[in-house]
Amino acid sequence: MFKLACGDVMPGCAARFEHADRDQLLAQVAGHAAETHGITDITPPVLALVESKLAFVA
Numbered sequence: 600m601f602k603l604a605c606g607d608v609m610p611g612c613a614a615r616f617e618h619a620d621r622d623q624l625l626a627q628v629a630g631h632a633a634e635t636h637g638i639t640d641i642t643p644p645v646l647a648l649v650e651s652k653l654a655f656v657a
């Protein structure tokens with residue numbers, strides 16, 4: 600299971616995501632970022648930051 604706490608990337612956000620598929624998780628996060636944070640352009644630095652916060656829990 601891949602897990603991400605949005606608060607690790609966007610301080611103060613309580614949203615948490617988990618998905619067995621890494622790409623699906625990133626898609627969920629991208630949707631949340633657009634809706635909640637107004638981030639519609641996931642640039643390589645943003646993606647790298649998000650990926651650095653991804654946790655894999657077997």
Ligand SMILES: [Zn+2]
Nearest residue numbers: 605609612614
């Ligand atoms: Zn968030």
